[in-house]
Amino acid sequence: MTPCPWWPADLLPHTGDMILIDQVLEFDAEQILTRIHVRGGGLFNRPDGSLPAWVGIELMAQTVAAYAGCQARVGDKPVELGFLLGTRKFECNVEHFPLGSDLLIHARRSLQDDSGMGVFECHLTGGGIQASARLNVYRPPQSANYLAEGAAHD
Incomplete structure (x- = not known):
């Protein structure tokens, strides 16, 4: 894998406190590795500063989004x-x-088709923590047009 030169804010369509991952460590055409240091005071923190385990799904989803961002940046898109x-x-x-x-x-990408559908195998580890999931994602070919079409039908 290649070290990543970009910050998460350069790769994700999120802003501010919704960016939960701290760093993209490395990536290649099939996989990505990110990291987070759990700090208190965030949107999802419990009173003791910890994060509920279900936030792991969002961490995995943001990692997949960062993967897509890396692929876009490499392709100058x-x-x-x-x-x-x-x-x-x-x-x-x-x-x-x-x-x-x-x-x-x-x-790690396990499936991606031309329509924008994808499946990723995800693992979260650290300090005796082990979490895993398979995420199903969709990235429309031109998301701005996709959202505009949906708003026109409301």
């Missing part, structure tokens, strides 16, 4: 919006990620 359609088999050995934890999130 704009970063576009994508959608998490669902997850299968989310498993985690803890109920929360403790304050101060360093977590690594690895996502």
Whole structure:
């Protein structure tokens, strides 16, 4: 894998406090590795500063979005919006990620078609924490047009 020269804010369609991953470590055509240091005071933190384990799905989804952002940047294309359609088999050995934890999130593309549908195998690890899931995602070919079409039908 190649070290990533971009910040998460350059790769994700998110802004501000909704960007949960701290760094994209490396990526290639099939996979990506990101990291997060659990800090208190965020949108999803529990009173003790920890993050509920279900936030792991969002961390995985942002890792997949960062993968798409890296692929767009490499191809000199704009970063576009994508959608998490669902997850299968989310498993985690803890109920929360403790304050101060360093977590690594690895996502590997297992399927992607020309319509924008994709499946990624994801793993989150760190300090005795193990979580995994298969994420189903969709990135329309031109997300701005896709959203405009949906708004026109409302």
